[in-house]
Amino acid sequence: MPDTPGRTALRDVAETPDALVPTSPAGEVATSKPDLRDFLPGIEPDRVVDDWGRSERFSALFDKTLVDFYYHLWFRCTIEGLENVPDDGPALLVSNHSGALPPDAMMIMKALRDEHPKHRDVRVLVEHFFKGYPGFSMLLPKIGGVAAHPANVHRLLHDERRLVLVFPEGAKGTEKLYKDRYRLRRFGRGGFVEAAMRAGAPIVPIAVVGAEESQPVFAQLGLLKKLTGLAYTPLTPTFPHFGALAALMYLPAKFTIRFLPPVRTDDMGEEPWEDKGLVQTVSHDIRATIQEELFDMVGKRRSVWFG
Amino acid sequence: MTSKRILITGLSTYWGGRLAQALEQDPAVETVIGVDKRPPKVALERTEFVRVEDHHSLIRRIVQAAEIDTVVDTRLVADAIVTSPRLAHENNVIGTMNVLAACSGPDSCVRKVVFKSSARYYGCEQDDPAFFTEAMRRPKPARTGIERDVVEAESAVREFAERNPGTVVTTLRFANGLGPAVRTSYTRYLDLPLIPTILGFDPRHQFLHEDDIAGVLEHAVRTDLAGVYNAAAGGASPAARFARGAGCATRRTLGERRRNSSTSSS
Incomplete structure (x- = not known):
């Protein structure tokens, strides 16, 4: 809905005792011609949607209900090293990925929104194929998902100076089986490092423990995948027998999210992204950092459920 | 302003007519000549209308006879419902070639060419970036005839700009136009009593008001x-949002008839 002077004018009208005038039948309306658009029914009449399609109202609703429940009661998230996330300016957050339908992204977003001193808002990079799925295509942009395209990352980091969360393992991370838990897969082709270098944004590695146990994958059902055409069809404690509901059925594992010291990319010389060797080295170093941290955290953990 | 003698091709299009109306008000503009196959739809005061097909020798003769210094090409059809694909191709690709041919040559008096293109140039694919800048090109080949036409027409314009370095060539890629007077497939869609959308999808859209399109051309x-410019309103809007917004915009802007009918029904 375009923001026009008429809307504010109407609000002024609404504060006066004559506020009932706009709701009266059309005949009387024609005399004063107020802007009636605020009175139109709508699912979200006053939502704020940004250029990326993120709906302030919808994401707040989602955050206050479902995510809040999982964050505080179900996963009982413990957050460490939040001071490693800058107070302002861009940063690329890089995390390990796990679980059939990963809850880790929502938990990291929630942690930064609620517990970071500046309450920072995070955009999550999601695969392009989600645009083709009905429902997901609509929901993901509304809660802050952005398709993982280098141009999008650059715009978010460089032009809009936001926090961007990326899972470089991608689908390989969510596909991995329970027996391979906390073993990081290949970090893509280092595209995330290149994007951070171009934007001059620091990279903040994140290690998440708990997500692997919240929705363990025992096997990949190849036949079902072929029959349904879904992106992946894991065998989990709840899928496929609960169908789509399984997406919200997690085991109550204890989550620990640790933000690690940032890696600067603006002191690597002129156009460091042209040096593919350097890009691969940085990517590999970040992967190794997260991997070591994960082994350390899992080793010190006494219980999967109580931490 | 250096443009004094202006030729508008596609005068009978809405944009051509609006531009001619704006330019003829300016006393600094000496001549406005419009060419098209059909007579213009808007009232014009001192714009001269010449009825010609897109034939380069005829347009060239007009250009030379009137000593035209600026050619504004507003013919491009970017909406599939306006005409048949074959005629659209004729108009978009062959017509553009002819107009450009009429402007080129060593003895040409044309100093500026403004080409009205469309954001269809970028197309729409699943793995596209969320925003296209002018430097980006579509990552995959064009899907529809119209998109192919736009890409071809623009490459002809680019070639013209390279061959004529002394001529200022402006390419304007417009988003979909909306407004009370313009008729496109989008305005028809939004005029429907119930707007159908695809369940589970809420694509983002970008529009430009018709007055702004005319304003951009005039500017x-x-x-x-010189160069390529995107022309669209700031920001993008999901379909559900603009559909609801247009439900009101229909009442507000799309003519008296609709305003009366929808106010009484609401």
Whole structure:
């Protein structure tokens, strides 16, 4: 809905005792011609949607209900090293990925929104194929998902100076089986490092423990995948027998999210992204950092459920 | 302003007519000549209308006879419902070639060419970036005839710009136009009593008001802007949002008839 002077004018009208005038039948309306658009029914009449399609109202609703429940009661998230996330300016957050339908992204977003001193808002990079799925295509942009395209990352980091969360393992991370838990897969082709270098944004590695146990994958059902055409069809404690509901059925594992010291990319010389060797080295170093941290955290953990 | 003698091709299109109306008000503009196959739809005062097909020798003769210094090409059809694909191709690709041919040559008096293109140039694919800048090109080949036409027409314009370095060539890629007077497939869609959408999808859209389209064209005539420019309203809007917004916009802007009918029904 375009923001026009008429809307504010109407609000002024609404504060006066004559506020009932706009709701009266059309005949009387024609005399004063107020802007009636605020009175139109709508699912979200006053939502704020940004250029990326993120709906302030919808994401707040989602955050206050479902995510809040999982964050505080179900996963009982413990957050460490939040001071490693800058107070302002861009940063690329890089995390390990796990679980059939990963809850880790929502938990990291929630942690930064609620517990970071500046309450920072995070955009999550999601695969392009989600645009083709009905429902997901609509929901993901509304809660802050952005398709993982280098141009999008650059715009978010460089032009809009936001926090961007990326899972470089991608689908390989969510596909991995329970027996391979906390073993990081290949970090893509280092595209995330290149994007951070171009934007001059620091990279903040994140290690998440708990997500692997919240929705363990025992096997990949190849036949079902072929029959349904879904992106992946894991065998989990709840899928496929609960169908789509399984997406919200997690085991109550204890989550620990640790933000690690940032890696600067603006002191690597002129156009460091042209040096593919350097890009691969940085990517590999970040992967190794997260991997070591994960082994350390899992080793010190006494219980999967109580931490 | 350097443009004094202006030729508008596609005068009978809405944009051509609006531009001619704006330019003829300006006493600094000596001549406005419009060419098209059909007579213009808007009231014009001192714009001269010449009825010709897109034939380069005829347009060239007009250009030379009237000593035209600026050619504004507003013919491009970017909406599949306007005409048949074959005629659209004729108009978009062959017509553009002819107009450009009429402007080129060593003895040409044309100093500026403004080409009205469309954001269809970028197309729409699943793995596209969320925003296209002018430097980006579509990552995959064009899907529809119209998109192919736009890409071909633009490559002809680019070639013209390379061959004529002394001529200012402006390419304007417009988003979909909306407004009370313009008729496109989008305005028809939003005029439906119930707007159908695809369940589970809420694509983002970008529009430009019809007055702004005319304004952008006029601005390009008045100032020298070489290169390619995107022209769209700031921001993008999901379909559900603009559909609801247009439900009100229909009442507000799409003519008296609709305003009366929808106010009484609401």
